Amino acid sequence: MPVQYYIFLSIALFCIGIMGVLMRRNAIIIFMCIELMLNAVNLLLVAFSKMWVDAGRVDAASAQLFVFFVMVVAAAEVSVGLAIIVMMYRNTHSVDINILSRLKN
Template identity: 65%
Template sequence: MNQIPEVIRTIPLEYYLFFSTALFAIGVIGVLTRRNAIVIFMCVELMLNAVNVLLTSLSAYRADASAQAFVFFIMAVAAAEVCVGLAIIVMTYRNIRSTDVQLLNYLKW
């Protein structure tokens, strides 16, 4: 009963691979070039979502649900990361009135 769903059969697997690679590359470029902490945070989330797209497409292509369990755990870790990361960003904004990561050197003792 391991049949590939109709949607996956109509779209080649390479398209999913290229799409997730492009999303991950955009996330990496955003992390390396931006200075705003919120934008960097969103780029990290974009990279996690690129991995989720890749795992989901490979799981559906192979008709195996084990990779989708990893997607669930990645989403749980991402939700925890959002809570902690936004709390850190809010506290740094309260202290230095900016979300620029270059200004975080002022917080050193």
């Protein structure tokens, strides 16, 4: 399968994630869209590593290790983000991010 298909799929997933972050006001959906963007980048990294391995320029494990590191950081980001959302819900009884401007006072 050509790398161009993976590139197109990754760009489509990343654009969907960007649109979700910019258009939605629900904090949980925003975190899901951020995760979608991270997975699109992971897909692109794996596709490019496959392309470079086929060309004989790099070893197979270099990009996969970087993808693993990105997945670990994304898991940590989700745990901290969900803790923030739970605390926000306890204070405001909503997960709408427009309510966060009221928390300044």
